[in-house]
Amino acid sequence: MGVFIDDLGNTAAWLGTAIALMVAGFIVVDLLTPGNLRAQVSENLNAGLLVGGKMVSVGIIIFSAIWTAPDSLSDGLVEAILYSVLGLIISAVMFLFVDLVLPVRLRQLVEEAEFDPATCVAVGTEIGLALVIAAAIS
Numbered sequence: 001m002g003v004f005i006d007d008l009g010n011t012a013a014w015l016g017t018a019i020a021l022m023v024a025g026f027i028v029v030d031l032l033t034p035g036n037l038r039a040q041v042s043e044n045l046n047a048g049l050l051v052g053g054k055m056v057s058v059g060i061i062i063f064s065a066i067w068t069a070p071d072s073l074s075d076g077l078v079e080a081i082l083y084s085v086l087g088l089i090i091s092a093v094m095f096l097f098v099d100l101v102l103p104v105r106l107r108q109l110v111e112e113a114e115f116d117p118a119t120c121v122a123v124g125t126e127i128g129l130a131l132v133i134a135a136a137i138s
Helices: 002-032 045-067 073-101 118-137
Strands: none
Touching: 002 045, 002 073, 045 073, 045 118, 073 118
16 A cells, blocks of 8 residues: 555656646647637537547557656656657647648638548548657657
């Protein structure tokens, strides 16, 4: 029981860091897309899928960064944050790249009321890239 209590502080630090990074991931998507993303995800399937795919991607990247971090709490947190931020940047650049190469603008999909299959391409690309980033981190 003593080990469990001793680990609570470390666990709280890791969880706090992971939650902050997840919030940062949402903010990145919000900055990349027009309008109020929080309102759009409940009103628009395209927005919901794009944000859901991005959040799964961010979670994969953060998981890998935490899983492979050094055992030292301070070194581990710093390394996990650095790798996670790098992953977020790469993911944002890839989002913009996919936005350029697809015949439809992903940035505007979040405002379209009708479902567009290109949303599935974007989600698949996000998750695929997150898996590549996670493998590179490990």
